[in-house]
Amino acid sequence: MSAKSVKGEKGKKPASAAVNLIAGGGAGMMEALVCHPLDTIKVRMQLSRRGRTPGTKKRGFIATGRDIVRKETAFGLYKGLGAVLTGIVPKMAIRFTSYEWYKQFLANKDGVVTSQATFLAGLGAGVTEAVAVVTPMEVVKIRMQAQYHSLSDPLDVPKYRSAPHALLTVVREEGIGALYRGVSLTALRQGTNQAVNFTAYTEFKSALQKWQPEFEGKNLPSWQTTIIGLISGAMGPFSNAPIDTIKTRLQKTPAEPGQTAIQRITLITRDMFRQEGPRAFYKGITPRVMRVAPGQAVTFTVYEYLKKHIEDSNFLNFGGGQYEE
Helix, strand or coil, rough: CCCCEEECCCCEEECCHHHHHHHHHHHHHHHHHHHHHHHHHHHHHEEEEEEEECCCCCCHHHHHHHHHHHHHHHHHHHCCCCHHHHHHHHHHHHHHHHHHHHHHHCCCCCCEECCHHHEEEEEHHHHHHHHHHHHHHHHHHHHHHCCCCCCCCCCCCCCCCCCHHHHHHHHHHCHHHHCCHHHHHHHHHHHHHHHHHHHHHHHHHHHHHHHHHHHCCCCCHHHHHHHHHHHHHHHHHHHHHHHHHHHHHHHHHHCCCCCCHHHHHHHHHHEEEEEEHHHHHHHHHHHHHHHHHHHHHHHHHHHHHHHHHHHCCCCCCCCCCCCCC
């Protein structure tokens, strides 16, 4: 297992918060624009109860996507995108900045970051972004994605007309606490995702740099970054698919008076198992992998590209050095 100095091979400091904001935000926006339709399909599949009763047939991700386009136009695949774009810049800035901070904190006395420390730093970064940004963003996004209205019919007025309107409506009708519904599950999902993602990416990148000495201490070619980002990004969804499905259903509906979060999670889990079987916990796994894996490939590739060019041009006049996972 690899271990790296916090300051990297060339002794440079970690990327600054400003670099993480611009490079991470740009990477996040590109990821959202490319992959959001798959996320909408995933959410619809997770919320679907088809196949539970006799006479209904389950739909796969292609059929679900085709059905959305047929009934709601192609723009239906981008429902909730506004909420994602609003939160993606701070989310990515928090992810990479907190990851660097946790890495430095967990480094040993010689400044070396072990694989275990990388895993914990990724876990901490995922939990941090979940609490700070992701949970409220996903509550709004899921409410909008769950609306079965046609965007081609001007008379079919949805309850939530836009991301800001959805945000205000949820707060007004259910209180600000509703924006943090499912925060524990979201933190668990994001934490495990980023722990696996950063650890796998770091190990793959380290191995490729050792096999190619000319890239030791330097950025890998973009095509290699894309491939290892794709592989590392695919690992997380398989490890926490049940958490994501339960979280989606929890965030979709308002809470019953007097019901605690644990009671709701237990009730949703029990009802899913009894009525739909264990396979229900993996609903939407195909579009989720198809969304998360290329999303991480886009994120790492664009992030590394933008960060390198920002630092090479000295645009921000900061001394942050090469980002080392």
